[in-house]
Amino acid sequence: MRAGDLKVEREFGEGSVDFRGAADRVSLEEAAGFLLAHCQVIRETETVPLLDCTGRVLAEDVSAGFDNPPFDRSPVDGYAVRSADIAQASQENPAVLQVIGEVDAGGWSDDEVGPGQAMRIMTGAPIPRGADCCVYQEQTDYGEERVQVYKPCGPWKNYCFKGEDIKAGTLVLKEGTALTYVETGILAGLGREKVKVYRRTRVAVFASGDELAEPGTELAPGKIYDNNLYFLAARLRELGVEITALERVPDQPEVMAKRLVSACGQADLIITTGGVSVGKKDIMHEALALCKAQRLFWKIRMKPGMPTIGSVLEGTPVVSLSGNPFGALADCELLVRPMLAKAGHNPALNPGSCTAVMPQGFPKASPSRRFLRGVCENGQVRIPEVKKHASGILSSMSGCNCLVDIPAGTEAVEPGGEVRVILL
Numbered sequence: 001m002r003a004g005d006l007k008v009e010r011e012f013g014e015g016s017v018d019f020r021g022a023a024d025r026v027s028l029e030e031a032a033g034f035l036l037a038h039c040q041v042i043r044e045t046e047t048v049p050l051l052d053c054t055g056r057v058l059a060e061d062v063s064a065g066f067d068n069p070p071f072d073r074s075p076v077d078g079y080a081v082r083s084a085d086i087a088q089a090s091q092e093n094p095a096v097l098q099v100i101g102e103v104d105a106g107g108w109s110d111d112e113v114g115p116g117q118a119m120r121i122m123t124g125a126p127i128p129r130g131a132d133c134c135v136y137q138e139q140t141d142y143g144e145e146r147v148q149v150y151k152p153c154g155p156w157k158n159y160c161f162k163g164e165d166i167k168a169g170t171l172v173l174k175e176g177t178a179l180t181y182v183e184t185g186i187l188a189g190l191g192r193e194k195v196k197v198y199r200r201t202r203v204a205v206f207a208s209g210d211e212l213a214e215p216g217t218e219l220a221p222g223k224i225y226d227n228n229l230y231f232l233a234a235r236l237r238e239l240g241v242e243i244t245a246l247e248r249v250p251d252q253p254e255v256m257a258k259r260l261v262s263a264c265g266q267a268d269l270i271i272t273t274g275g276v277s278v279g280k281k282d283i284m285h286e287a288l289a290l291c292k293a294q295r296l297f298w299k300i301r302m303k304p305g306m307p308t309i310g311s312v313l314e315g316t317p318v319v320s321l322s323g324n325p326f327g328a329l330a331d332c333e334l335l336v337r338p339m340l341a342k343a344g345h346n347p348a349l350n351p352g353s354c355t356a357v358m359p360q361g362f363p364k365a366s367p368s369r370r371f372l373r374g375v376c377e378n379g380q381v382r383i384p385e386v387k388k389h390a391s392g393i394l395s396s397m398s399g400c401n402c403l404v405d406i407p408a409g410t411e412a413v414e415p416g417g418e419v420r421v422i423l424l
């Protein structure tokens, strides 16, 4: 379906039981499962310059085309010698060797070190034929034409073999490896200037709400600046996503429906915020019905982010998050990240978890599962003051690095109680 073809049909309009009637009220895990089942793993690849591969996922096996290092090399500044020549060397009775030349890192010598001879050598320089060890210059008199060696050095000591790091033909990095600065260095060491990676996951983001104003414009009465569009875009970029649309949409279901349909062909996932509850202006129900999206669930048994809608539009999953910024944030972490992990071949995009002690506790009862923002450090989690936890409050999230997962039915978390923590 193209955006222009969209007919405004109100067969699922207000009053229909389909979206606003019996609530699904699924668990978070069920909601995530529904969405993941409709989330496609990205198969398309692209070739990017080496410096752009960090944060991407490798789409090819990378094997070494040559031994690395490509030659035997010295790990010390000193002299390449024959170990047999210095086997008896001591401070009192140094071995005296003829210095036949010098080889520096990046240089090369075809000369062979014969019996009674030494080659001055620098760290990283190729070891010349004939030598089977390198002595530290501190164990010599630093001689230029003749050198006195004061200590023995066994065969193949202070000697780095060709291929010591990577042997030719070794599978060094497997398809599916998440590339960090470390792999960038490894790929550079293999001489790669370009790397085949999976294309980025594409996400379209729409915020709905007539109250929303663009930062930088004047704030008229009744309006608020739009938090969600911006933190979602920033977070998605951090997670390696390519954003295909980023737009505020008025509270008109027809307009939102058109945006959803046009986003479909370009995005792997669509995220909306606002308009998911039961108010007259909660347009997402009608917008999704207008474009005949298949509903997966409405309402998750958790706070914040309870009224989230999950649906599929022409094969593209649509996650409609609560307009309350902390609700949208929690859902982005808990529902969207697993989808990005699946689509983008990168399990590391799933949030981690641990247990931690909560010295302050939390005095309020949690009849349904509750996520609190907090700072988790050294096995302890600290949370903002109790009145700063409302789902409409974003400011107290600054500096937080986790969500505290409080199970449904908890009366209060006692000070010093142990809690499960989702690490962001």
Ligand SMILES: Nc1nc2c(c(=O)[nH]1)N[C@H]1C(S)=C(S)[C@@H](COP(=O)(O)OP(=O)(O)OC[C@H]3O[C@@H](n4cnc5c(N)ncnc54)[C@H](O)[C@@H]3O)O[C@H]1N2
Binding pocket: 207, 208, 209, 211, 212, 224, 225, 226, 227, 228, 229, 273, 274, 275, 276, 277, 278, 279, 282, 304, 305, 306, 307, 321, 322, 323, 324, 325, 327, 391, 392
């Ligand atoms: N009668 C009921 N009212 C509400 C219920 C309910 O069950 N019955 N649920 C409440 C809960 S819980 C939530 S969460 C919200 C969800 O509301 P919506 O997702 O429909 O979102 P809106 O109504 O559009 O907005 C909620 C709130 O967030 C502000 N908002 C919206 N978008 C943004 C944005 N991009 N940036 C910053 N702030 C935004 C909006 O102005 C509202 O204050 O419904 C409750 N009501």
Ligand code: MOO
Binding pocket: 302, 303, 304, 305, 306, 307, 322, 324, 326, 327, 328, 391, 392
């Ligand atoms: O579910 Mo809502 O986001 O708690 O306020």
